[in-house]
Amino acid sequence: MLFLWLPRFATDRVTRPGAVCAGGRDRPFALVRETGRAATLHAVNRAAEAAGVFAGLPLTDARAVVPALMARPAAPAADVAALGALATWATRHTPWTTIEGPGDGGAGGIWLDITGCAHLFGGEAALARDLRQRVSGFGFSAVRLGVADTQGAAWAAARFLAEDDDGEPPGVALLPEGAQRQLLMGLPVEALRLPPDVVETLRRLGLRRIADLAALPRAPLTARLGPLVAQRLDHALGRAPEPFTPRPPVVPWRETLAFPEPIGRTEDVTRAIATLCRAFRPRLERADKGARRLLLEMARVDGPLLHRMVGTSRPMRDAGALTRLFRETLDGLDAGFGIEAMTLTLTAVEPFTAKQPAFVRGTGAAPSATPGATGREAEVALLLDRLRARLGAAQVVRPAPRQSHDPDAAVTHAERAPAGAPGTWPATAPRPPRLLAPEPVEVLEEDTPPTRFRWRRRDWRVARAEGPERIAPAWWHGAQPPAPDQARDHWRVEDAAGHRLWLVRDGAARWCVRGVFP
Structure with missing residues (x-):
């Protein structure tokens, strides 16, 4: 049995390269959850832990210790889904896998029953080395593995015997067959997968090591603490079988x-x-x-x-x-x-979202119906699919909204709206339907905005103006804040005939036209 333990799975899921908060790995970062009326830290990364904050600490106290702490809401459902996806990927090493957690502190684990599979990778050590190297390459830190005869022994080995950089292979604890009893006796009682309240009771009784528990008679131990302690001990030492329920196999389409x-x-x-x-x-x-x-x-x-x-x-x-x-x-x-x-x-x-065809001819959803509103939509979708099949998906795209305050970045071209894009165009300040490259204007009468200017060989006299709307670069994407001269002021101007332009003044006080309103 092999147990793969990821001590910082929740934070690594968010901060690993290519994830939604890339870059948080090198800065103090924490996931926060609401407990009652207070927000507490659900999981922290290595940098935050080194700065003195830990899981369970109130967010206000953590901010006092580390003012630069980055925080995001915890997403337990997304953690479970990501851990399940990793367990599905791990079927490349064995068809029997299942997950554990994520638990307190954002740690997660994966069970792999490698019975009969290790020889395909050159032995248990080579399989564990390959698995750890690949998972580390996904961006997960502090990957630890335990290999033993039983699930309990593998769990204890991964958490308490595997080191990040020591040992061969590094980060892997291999318990030789038949030697798990000798190696587990010196571990703390936490290595038996016991609830925190049971561990606290054992410590108050002076039972700190597994060897202390193994030396006690079973009857008084069970009467005082219940059957779970003896059961976990028997599972770890191989005295009693422990059922293993793997995830159902993924049936490919x-x-x-x-x-x-x-x-x-x-x-x-x-x-x-x-x-x-x-x-x-x-x-x-x-x-x-x-x-x-x-x-x-x-x-x-x-x-x-x-x-x-x-x-x-x-x-x-x-x-x-x-x-x-x-x-x-x-x-x-x-x-x-x-x-x-x-x-x-x-x-x-x-x-799949099914649509009910209408009873009235001409309004049905079926492509074969007389084109109504929904029928035209279905026919257009089929036409686009045929064009993509004939011309290629990259040749048939459409504009889609993108969350951005900058009009130059608020539109993307894709086959369909990208993930996270709004379903409708955002209700921001009025924008021209088509932007122009900045076209300089000749100011004839100075004002803000100019009351008279020349553009495209025509004199424009401003009758009404609305603004300014200041648009600055996305300062949060760069290491340094943008220079003040990078901000642009926009006005919507209209002449007496009703023609409307989008007039812009850049940081150098130059006036340009960026678009024409219909």
């Missing part, structure tokens, strides 16, 4: 079709694709999901493997529509001496 005779005609390939797409529909309906990305692999008789991938604008189950998307990619298909097998994999699925 994959269907395979083998042919008695190789096929090569486009019609036959299309018919086989339709069969594979229909095979997915019952599974998708049971899971209440729809396909978003599909990968088709075609094995030729002479060896090469042909790939075709399509995507959809929204989750989809319709086998006919999916088949039509693949048909767009079959132009120029070289089947060689024939295709002997085909595999269809759904690389991305999402929750």
Whole structure:
């Protein structure tokens, strides 16, 4: 049995490279949770711990000790999901894995039953070394592993015998077979996975080591503290079996079709694709999901493997529509001496939201209905999917809103709105629908804003003006605050005829036009 322990799993999940708070690893950082009316530290990183704060400390007291402490709300559900994803990834070493935690202090762990698997990696030491190196490469710090005959012994070894940098392999405690009793006797009673109140009671009784417990008669110990202490001791020493319930295996969204005779005609390939797409529909309906990305692999008789991938604008189950998307990619298909097998994999699925077609003709949601409001939307989605299949996903994009105060960064181009993007355009100050590169103007009558100026060979006389709206660079993204001359003041100006411009004065007091309002 192998136990992988991540003492700072919660904070590492947030501060590891590429995560939502990258950079927090080198600065004091903590996750905060609400307990009653006070906010307390749920987990801290190594820098915060070295500065003198710890989990369970009120946030106000921690701020007094470390004024520069970075804090974010704890997300236990996200921690469990991330730990589950890591356990699923760990099935590359063994098919039997499960998670523990995350618990108090933001620590988390993964159980791996490596019975019969260690020899595939060159032994238990080589497997543990490979696992620790890979998990550390994901950005998790202080990774510790314990390998022993029992779950209790592996848990104790990872927490109390494995060191970060000492030992061979480093950060791994390997308990030889049959030697766990001798090695565990000197460990504290906390190594038995006992609740904190039970540990506190044992310490008040003067029982601080596992050896102190092992020397006591069972009957008085059970009468005083209950059966859990003796049970945990027997589990750790291998006197009693401990059940291990692994996570259910992840069933891939994959269907395979083998042919008695190789096929090569486009019609036959299309018919086989339709069969594979229909095979997915019952599974998708049971899971209440729809396909978003599909990968088709075609094995030729002479060896090469042909790939075709399509995507959809929204989750989809319709086998006919999916088949039509693949048909767009079959132009120029070289089947060689024939295709002997085909595999269809759904690389991305999402929750499926069914729509009720209307009873009145012309307003239904089905693409085949007379185009109503919802019908046009469905037809446009299918058209975009066909264009992406034919031209490539990168060639068919649309503008999407992005959270930013800077109008130059408030729009992105993507196939769909990126994760975290607002569903609608944010209600900020009025913006021109199309921005211009700053075009200088010639000021004819000085004022703020100028009452008369020349732009594009035309004299403009301002009748009404609204502003200023000051827009500065995102100072929180840089190590140094922006210079004062980097801020820009914006005015919405209008002439007597109703033409409106977006007028800007930069830090050098130069006036430019950034956009035209309709």
